[in-house]
Amino acid sequence: MSRAASNLQIDSARLWDTIHETAKFGRTPKGGVRRLTLSAEDKQVRDWFRKACEGAGLEVKVDALGSMFALRKGRDMSKPPVGLGSHLDTQPTGGKYDGILGTLAALEVVRTLNDAGIETEAPLCIVNWTNEEGSRFAPAMMASAAYVGDFTTDDILSRKDAEGVTVGQALDGIGYRGTTPVGAQKLGSFVELHIEQGPILEAEHKTIGVVDSGQGVLWYDGKITGFESHAGSTPMPLRRDALATLAEIVLAVETIAKKHGPKAVGTMGEAVIANPSRNVIPGEIAFTADLRSADDAIMNALDRDLRAAVAEIAGKRKVEVTLELIWRKPPTHFDPKLVDAVQNAAEMLGYSHRRITSGAGHDACNLNTRIPTAMVFVPCKDGVSHNELEDATQSDCAAGANVLLHTVLALTGVAS
Template structure:
């Protein structure tokens, strides 16, 4: 790949403006964003995104799972485009930058190329992937997972949220069940800009994280079945307490993950007591579990150790515990050539940087299984994400978008006049 010699820069004020403009769709009183996938608020931001892309001269189409693709033509339309983008859905207590930065920076790249009158050799396609967060429907990164063949379209369409609404019903309710079969839009490669969602870049004073790998992820849905009984008249030794059982499982996950030092994490993120009451011993609890490591061998050890611990806890608590694995994403090692292209663009622009592993899962981690992919990280304040306090600075967002722009110019090339 030959680097395009240019001093081209994105419009920092315009990018910053679009980030804050889209934050009004699902904006919260604390300054965050609640925009669950396929909600009314998601429709609002999707409509905005479609209009903005069309105004930038892109052809927009939507696949049957609602993922959006905005194509900017290149000189050679016989080749698949360079893909860039991320997602627009958020967590229930989300912020302005997670996912949104990558999608809007991709739009800003297209706008900047338009303003400069630059035609690229290869086309460019911006993607907004459906349900990256997984906060309403499981699994996370649903649109890209189906795209790479991890799930069938029919399987995903039948997945339901906690209210019993299916993905298909939610798509129809906001008018975003597209006509293009999943996988129709091909890519030559894919580059995603994202906030780090961790504290490393800020702590080290680095502007850019050149992402070379991503953690593997295991998700479980758990169900504990004990026995409901009176809190005042049931002796402690005769209880089959579902909540006390969950407490032991939580501590076991913490202990097991901590045993692998900084190379593993484990979390119980949700717990719901069936028919809770102050004076009733909890008899039934549903919960979720999230386990991660960038080392496939460690991830396997984690799973086996957690499963064994759960069996032991259930036995001595005299309850039934069911763990269902609902998602397994192996560790990601991004394409070396693309990672080097990101690093070269960063160095050419003079930004401080370091190689980094992504602690979070991303659509690019899925895409990397079938095409060359890479990621660019910028710092977020105090490493906070999935929180209304999530924040990043305009200079850092601008730097990330500039690295994205120059990486894309390298990959797509500039058409000869």
């Protein structure tokens, strides 16, 4: 690598400005972002991103699930591009950085290379993956999963949100159902920058997390069917209370996750009482469960223990409980050579760093099943994410972008 390339730094102020510029699309009163996938706000940020990429000289294509691919040519176009990016959709009460940092940092990497007049040997491809968050359509990370063949395009297009709108209808509604077949844009590797979404880097005063693995995920949809009856006239021993049953299941999930800790976590994130009323004992409740571990054996144990606990609780309370595993994502172990490239970049730039496991799922985890993949983490304040209070410093965001830049340069090579 030339001296000019080895000394290259991204424009910190420019990156910071783009983060805050895009935060206006779906801005919330508390300073966060509500930009559900394929919403009007998502269209706004997509249009902005397309224009910014084309302004940087990139050719933008959109696939059949709305994922955006922005290609920067390399000297040798026979080589598959090095992919970089993340996503631009958010949680209902999301922040400015989750996913967004990785996508905008990828844009900043390209802008920096353009400013320096550097041509890479292999091409680069920035990707904005559709529906990473999974807050409107399930499962999360569906577009990258379809890209590697875990789902068919038609399956994903048919998925519905809570209002019954399909992915296909939502894509058409904002004009982002592309003509490029899913998987047609080949990638030779992929590197994703992200905030940690946890407290470890901040607590240890580390600037860069070199991500070497990611937790596997178990997602369940459940339904409790008890019996609705009068809250005043039904004796306690005769009740078939769906909500009391749910309370026991919630505590069981917590107990099971702690039992298999520290390498396991468990969450009950949603519960909906059918036809709720103050003076009616709940008779039907739909719920979700989310259990995770980076150890496949522990994932099996979590599933076994949860099913056993649910069966025991249902029998004791004389209710029916159905529990459907709707998604199982195995633990991720990122490509060792790419992980080393991230670490080498951090060391070359003089940033404090540590190896780390990702507690959250990411598009890079899906892609790793088919192509070499790695991730770069930077700290977020108090480890808070999926919250309007999500925050990160300009210097840490810039550091992550610089590590991304030099990892990409190591992977693509600089044309002579």
